[in-house]
Amino acid sequence: MFRHRALALILLTLGLLLISSLLSLSLGAVAIPLSEVWKALFQPQDPALNRVSRAIVWDLRLARTLLALVIGVGLAVSGSAYQALFRNPLADPYIIGASGGAALGATMAITLEFSAVTAAAFTGSLLAVAAVYLIAQAGGHVSAVNLILAGAALSALLSAAVSLLMFFGDEDLIEVFAWLMGGLSGRSWPHLRTAAPLILVGALVLWSMARPLDALTFGEESAQALGLNLFWIRSALVTAATIATAAAVAAAGVIGFVGLLAPHMARRLVGASHAWQIPMSALLGGLLVVLADDLARTLLAPLELPVGALTALLGAPFFLWLLKRGEPWSQ
C-alpha cells in the first residue's frame, strides 16, 4: 500500500513540475499565453503562430527552464547522497562547502580566462568535500555541529579566496559577481548542453546506488559488515554527487538550500529509502528551482532577482528550524 502511495506522489510531483515548467515558458517580460507556448513547442511550423513568441520560447525561455530544472535535480540528488554519506540530514552541498569549492574553481577559471569552467568547478568542489569530510569526521558519524563548523570555516576560507580573486581580476568582476549570486539570467542552450548530461549521469549513478546509500546511513563499519566495499562505493558516490553539484554550480552559480529542502520533503513524502527518495528529491529539486526562477523573473519585472537569494530566503529559516528541533543525528 505504502508503495502505491509513494508512486502516486511521485507522479503528482512530476505533473506539478510539467505545469510549472509550462508556466515558466509563458511568464516573463513579455507574457505569452499558454496556448501559444503549447503551439510553439509542439507545432512550431504552424503559420498562425507569432514568430516573436516562437523565438522567445525557443531561443530564450526553453533552455533556461530546462536548465533550472536540471540544476534543481543536480543539487537535490547530491544533497540526498551527501546526507547519507555524512549521516546527517543537514548536509546540503551549500552547507558542506561543495558549492563554495565549485564556486572558487569556477571563479579561478573565469578570472584566469581558462575555458574549462565546469572541470575547474568539479576539482574545487571535490577538494572542498574531501576537506570537510576529513575535518569533520571524528569517530564513526559526523555530528551536526562538527559538520556545520567545518563547512562554515571552509566556506569562509573559500569565499575569501573568491573575493581576493575578484579584487585582483577586476575586469571580470561583474561577470563573476552575477554568477556567484546564483542566477539563470542570460543562460541558454550551451549551458544546458554542458550541465544536463553531467547532472543526469550523476543522478542516475546515485539512484543506482540507492541500497549502498541506505546501508551507509548505519555508519561505515556497519555497511562494511553487510559486504559493502567501502573504498569503491564511497569513491563512486562522492564522485557522482560532486559532478552533479559542480555542473549545477558552474552553470548558475551558488544556489543554496535546494539540496537541503528537496531531500527532506522527499523523505517525508515517500520515506527514507533512497530507491524512492532520490527520484522524489530530483523532481522536487527541479520544481523548487523552476518556481524560484519564475519568482525571480516576475516579482520585480523587468528586474531579475538572483535565484540563489530566493532559495536562501526560503531555505535558511528551514535549516534553522531543523537544527533547533534536535534529532538523534544532531548529537
Added chain:
Amino acid sequence: MVPINAQNVTLAYNGRAVLENVSLEVREGQILALVGVNGAGKTTLLRALARLLTPRSGTVLIHGRDAARLSAREAARQIGLTPQQSGAMWPLTVEEVVALGRAAHRGWLLPLTARDRAVIERVLEQTDLLALRERAITTLSGGEKQRALIARALVQEPAILLLDEPTANLDLRYQDMILALAQRLAMEQGLAVVVSIHDLNLAARYAQRVALLAEKQVLAIGSPDEVFTEETLTRAYGAPIVVTRHPLYDAPLITPAARG
C-alpha cells in the same frame, strides 16, 4: 573447520595495543560471551572477528581461511554483525533495513529475487517482526530495534553471528528476550555466536563459554563456572566481587561486594 579461530592476535588503535596475543575458538552451536571492564577490548575484538579491524599480528581464521584475505562480500556471507542499535538514525522501514542483509548474496545493484524475499520473510517471522515490517526503525523500542538489526544479520545466512552489546540500554525483559533469541539460533541453527556484554549474570546464564578480557589479554576463558570465580573477577574488575549460586538457574550469581 571451526567457525572462528583467532591465533595470537594483537590489536592496536593508533599504534597503541589494546589486546596482545589473544587466542580463542568459537564452535558451532555455541555462545561465547566477551566480558570485561570498559575499555578492556570487547568491541575491538569483535571488530577484528568481523574483519573490520586488521590485526597487527596474528590471524583470525574463519572456517580455516584467513579473514584478512576474504572480500567484504565473502565475509558477509559467513559473518553477520549486529551493531549497537544507536547507529539506526535514518527512518528506513524495518523491511528495508532487513533486506540490506541480502546484499551479501545478491550484490548491491541487482534486484532481490524470489528466494531473497523468501529468506527475508522467514527471518521476519523468526524474529517476530512481521507486524512491524512497515514501521520506521527509528520509531521502534530498544528491544524491537535490536531484533531488527539481528534480523538484518540473519538474512545474510551467516554461520557466525556477532552481537555488539545487544543488551545495552534494554530493560530486563528485553535483555532476556534478545539473549534467548541468540540461544535459540545457536541451538536450532548451529550458529556460532559471539556476544560482547557487560552483564555477567546474563553471560553466566546464556553463554556456554566466557572470555574475560583484562590487562590486554584473555585473563580467563572457559565455562562460566570456570571463569567466574571470586579471585579472577576481583582481579579483572579491581573491586571485591562475591560469587554465589543463582537461585533459579544452575549458574553462578555475581554480585559486587561493598567496600570496607
